[in-house]
Amino acid sequence: xxxxxxxxxxxxxxxRHAQEHDEAGNSKFGFIVFLLSESVIFISFFVGYAIFxxxxxxxxxxxxxxxxxxxxxxxxxxxxxxxxxxxxxxxxYLHDYLEVKKNGKLWGFRLFMLLTMLMGGxxxxxxxxEWSGLPFTVQxxxxxxxxxxxxGFHGLHxxxxxxxxxxxxxxxxxxxxxxxxxxxxxxxxxxxxxxxxIWIVLYILIYVWQ
Amino acid sequence: MTNIxxxxxxxxxxxxxxxxxxxxxxxxxFSTDHKVIGIQYxxxxxxxxxxxxxxxxxxxxxxxxxxxxxxxxxxxxxLFTLHGSLMIFFWTFPVLVGLANYLVxxxxxxxDMAFPRLNAISFWMIPVAATLMLASxxxxxxxxxxxxxxxxxxxxxxxxxNIINGQVLWxxxxxxNGVSSIMGGVNFVTTIFRMRAPGMTWxxxxxxxxxxxxxxxxxxxxxxxxxxxxxxxxxxxxxGTSFFRPENGGNPVVYQHFFWFxxxxxxxxxxxxxxxxxxxxxxxxxxxxxxxxxxxxxxxVVITVISGCVWVHHMFASATPPWMRMFFMVTxxxxxxxxxxxxFGWVATIWGGKIRFTTPMLFALGGISNWVFAGIxxxxxxxxxxxxxxxxxxxxxxxFHYVLYGTIVMxxxxxIYHWFPKMTGRMYYEGLGKLHFALTYIGVQAIFLPxxxxxxxxxxxxxxxxxxxxxxxxxxxxxxxxxxxxxxxPFILNIVSSWIRGPKAGNNPWRAYGxxxxxxxxxxxxxxxxxxxxxxxxxxxxxxxxxxxxxxRLGTIEEPATS
Ligand code: HEM
Ligand SMILES: [Cu+2]
Numbered sequence: 001x002x003x004x005x006x007x008x009x010x011x012x013x014x015x016r017h018a019q020e021h022d023e024a025g026n027s028k029f030g031f032i033v034f035l036l037s038e039s040v041i042f043i044s045f046f047v048g049y050a051i052f053x054x055x056x057x058x059x060x061x062x063x064x065x066x067x068x069x070x071x072x073x074x075x076x077x078x079x080x081x082x083x084x085x086x087x088x089x090x091x092x093y094l095h096d097y098l099e100v101k102k103n104g105k106l107w108g109f110r111l112f113m114l115l116t117m118l119m120g121g122x123x124x125x126x127x128x129x130e131w132s133g134l135p136f137t138v139q140x141x142x143x144x145x146x147x148x149x150x151x152g153f154h155g156l157h158x159x160x161x162x163x164x165x166x167x168x169x170x171x172x173x174x175x176x177x178x179x180x181x182x183x184x185x186x187x188x189x190x191x192x193x194x195x196x197x198i199w200i201v202l203y204i205l206i207y208v209w210q
Numbered sequence: 211m212t213n214i215x216x217x218x219x220x221x222x223x224x225x226x227x228x229x230x231x232x233x234x235x236x237x238x239x240f241s242t243d244h245k246v247i248g249i250q251y252x253x254x255x256x257x258x259x260x261x262x263x264x265x266x267x268x269x270x271x272x273x274x275x276x277x278x279x280x281x282x283x284x285x286x287x288x289l290f291t292l293h294g295s296l297m298i299f300f301w302t303f304p305v306l307v308g309l310a311n312y313l314v315x316x317x318x319x320x321x322d323m324a325f326p327r328l329n330a331i332s333f334w335m336i337p338v339a340a341t342l343m344l345a346s347x348x349x350x351x352x353x354x355x356x357x358x359x360x361x362x363x364x365x366x367x368x369x370x371x372n373i374i375n376g377q378v379l380w381x382x383x384x385x386x387n388g389v390s391s392i393m394g395g396v397n398f399v400t401t402i403f404r405m406r407a408p409g410m411t412w413x414x415x416x417x418x419x420x421x422x423x424x425x426x427x428x429x430x431x432x433x434x435x436x437x438x439x440x441x442x443x444x445x446x447x448x449x450g451t452s453f454f455r456p457e458n459g460g461n462p463v464v465y466q467h468f469f470w471f472x473x474x475x476x477x478x479x480x481x482x483x484x485x486x487x488x489x490x491x492x493x494x495x496x497x498x499x500x501x502x503x504x505x506x507x508x509x510x511v512v513i514t515v516i517s518g519c520v521w522v523h524h525m526f527a528s529a530t531p532p533w534m535r536m537f538f539m540v541t542x543x544x545x546x547x548x549x550x551x552x553x554f555g556w557v558a559t560i561w562g563g564k565i566r567f568t569t570p571m572l573f574a575l576g577g578i579s580n581w582v583f584a585g586i587x588x589x590x591x592x593x594x595x596x597x598x599x600x601x602x603x604x605x606x607x608x609x610f611h612y613v614l615y616g617t618i619v620m621x622x623x624x625x626i627y628h629w630f631p632k633m634t635g636r637m638y639y640e641g642l643g644k645l646h647f648a649l650t651y652i653g654v655q656a657i658f659l660p661x662x663x664x665x666x667x668x669x670x671x672x673x674x675x676x677x678x679x680x681x682x683x684x685x686x687x688x689x690x691x692x693x694x695x696x697x698x699x700p701f702i703l704n705i706v707s708s709w710i711r712g713p714k715a716g717n718n719p720w721r722a723y724g725x726x727x728x729x730x731x732x733x734x735x736x737x738x739x740x741x742x743x744x745x746x747x748x749x750x751x752x753x754x755x756x757x758x759x760x761x762x763r764l765g766t767i768e769e770p771a772t773s
Contacts, residue, residue, distance in 0.1 A: 025404065026324045026325070026400050026404055026405075027325075029400050029403065029404060030324060030325060030396045030397070030399075030400040033395075033396050033399050033400065033430065034392070034396045036430070037392055037395065037396070037430040037431070037433070037434055038434065039434075040430075040431055040434035040435055040438075041434040041435075041437050041438050041441075043434075043435075044434065044435040044437075044438035044439070044468060044471075045438050048438065048442070048453070048464055048468070051461070051464055051467075052453075052459070052460070052461065052464070055461070056459065057456050057459055057460065057461050058456070058457070058458065058459035059459055060459060138445075138449055138450065138451055139449070139450040139451065139452070141452055141458045141459045142452050142453065142458060142459035142460050143459070144451075145445070145451035145452050145453055145458075145460070146453075148451075149441070149442070149445060149451065153441070
């Protein structure tokens with residue numbers, strides 16, 4: 001009856017497997033699937049950018065424009081990229097706090113989350129300054145359309161990320177209840193890394209490839 | 211042996227929730243039960259099927275005579291645009307998502323979808339989006355008129371000068387529908403990956419679930435591309451960007467790439483679940499295991515991949531370089547391989563089986579025969595020289611309606627009849643069902659077959675008037691169309707009356723395998739009294755093998771003695 005034994009063992013392990021599939025795990029899995037899907041929107045914009053740029057129908061840049069300033073945005077890029085590490089540190093603090101249950105360390109989470117928010121906010125501010133100094137509008141042809149759409153759409157994602165961070169920070173003060181795990185924080189952090197990676201590609205496409 | 215322990219509050223779960231009609235209010239509330247949501251989807255979709263169908267009746271009445279005498283040309287444009295859009299976005303997608311919603315958790319032995327609340331939100335976006343689309347009749351200038359594909363430059367023109375115009379409402383409506391579908395995709399993929407009952411390995415999962423998984427993966431990689439294109443279109447109309455305006459450096463053909471990168475695979479979002487239903491219906495009603503189950507299951511995923519590489523076959527007549535035409539011609543032909551494998555598997559399944567010609571079986575067989583025909587004309591369209599000849603003629607309209615009506619709608623009917631006893635606890639009336647089938651099958655041939663010679667003779671699509679030389683086939687097509695309109699009546703009569711007082715069906719009237727038949731009809735709130743432990747695949751007909759660990763549950767199957 002080895003076959004039956006094998007089946008029984010099979011079932012045994014399956015049951016265990018199924019029980020491990022808790023809700024938080026589902027949420028994380030689902031959120032990653034969602035982010036993969038979301039990245040396709042950006043990819044399609046990027047591909048569109050490459051096509052418009054390499055097979056021009058008319059002028060690429062608006063009249064009088066030959067390129068775009070890269071220094072300020074580079075600084076902005078550095079801020080955003082480092083904020084990805086900062087939020088990682090925040091997440092680690094929360095993790096340690098929950099695993100070791102030492103109250104003292106929750107401040108670490110709060111501090112680094114706040115720092116992430118500030119860095120994100122600074123990034124948005126820098127982008128606003130950049131936009132207001134540009135010599136063209138969204139109607140000035142294909143490059144302008146791409147530029148404002150891409151950076152604007154990305155900016156909306158940064159804003160969403162900051163809102164998520166605010167919620168997570170607030171939750172640590174208001175309910176402070178992590179009985180069901182801290183999926184919200186994980187999701188916020190995943191989202192922030194995602195926004196970051198997208199920006200790097202975007203920076204290379206728009207600012208480096210001129 | 212191995213049972214998952216039951217907590218006291220689970221005992222109440224054993225109660226079947228009362229079926230209609232005493233509890234019909236259930237279906238009008240914000241419920242998170244996947245079965246209620248499933249039926250909400252199906253019923254809502256049917257409403258828009260009727261609205262879109264009514265538009266088709268007007269369209270065919272217009273085409274009864276060569277002159278444009280029934281409706282204005284702009285009204286005609288609006289009609290075929292909304293007919294196509296409603297049928298795709300608010301009938302086929304939602305009805306299939308509804309069926310999948312109802313069936314997938316039952317078939318994989320789960321208590322619900324992974325994210326029940328998200329599921330409900332996904333559903334409620336559908337009526338909102340559809341209302342928005344229909345509301346475009348009320349704005350100045352009327353609804354969108356540039357067809358369901360909304361190609362620029364037509365679609366970015368705005369003659370009325372209003373920001374709120376039919377085209378903008380169309381885009382918003384499609385966008386809301388898209389968000390709903392992406393959330394649905396996340397939900398289905400998570401559910402199928404992570405909520406299968408113990409013992410339900412990948413190759414013990416019903417072919418329908420494989421098909422739903424494959425279809426939902428397409429939603430996840432394809433819809434965002436369409437969203438990208440739609441955002442650009444919206445910005446072009448509203449704030450004057452120039453993505454698709456050649457005079458400002460833009461390129462309208464790029465939109466076509468965005469659109470078809472999604473909308474070709476979208477055909478498989480619609481047809482794969484139907485294939486899945488064929489794969490469930492045929493074994494039950496022929497009393498034989500699904501032939502080549504593993505191959506059929508995997509071919510769904512193969513189709514998902516290939517169908518993402520064929521979109522340019524819709525653009526052979528656009529400014530497409532020759533190498534692109536060649537490449538996409540070859541990939542297009544490749545899809546025939548997994549599709550052909552499926553047909554082969556179905557034929558082998560019923561070969562020598564004890565076939566019961568029930569209504570679902572008839573619809574499945576009819577749907578498969580139409581699919582074979584549509585596949586052949588599809589190969590024609592996939593070859594560049596023929597496509598350049600018949601592009602944008604009625605040949606194309608005939609081809610895609612064989613897919614959309616002949617295969618998909620008929621497959622949906624097969625599924626609805628097949629699982630109707632499960633959903634309602636009651637049996638439909640077989641006679642009315644057969645009448646419905648006969649009218650539908652004859653109607654489909656009578657309207658869509660004549661479109662092929664029409665197209666070969668050169669009648670363009672999307673026109674309200676035509677050369678009198680085309681009148682012969684057009685009259686036949688219109689009469690067939692009216693027959694198809696009539697064919698819906700016995701269906702509605704059947705469903706409504708048998709839902710109210712049809713004969714009680716019992717839990718497993720077809721003596722089918724598959725987890726969904728192990729629970730009550732209709733199933734209780736959380737589907738199963740205890741989560742079943744699966745020990746074999748779902749197609750054990752004639753093999754008498756147990757499906758779940760708890761043998762006693764198998765008493766419901768009573769396999770007749772077969773060799
Ligand atoms: C009685 C049933 C139906 C009739 C009589 C009918 C008839 C028509 C006609 C005459 C057109 C216009 C073709 C043209 O001018 O290019 C059309 C377009 C279309 N139909 Fe149907 N149809 C029916 C059912 C369906 C169904 C069930 C679906 C989808 C599930 C569907 C999807 C479409 C689409 C996508 C278009 C293209 C619209 C466009 O050109 O933008 N139809 N139909
Ligand atoms: Cu196609």
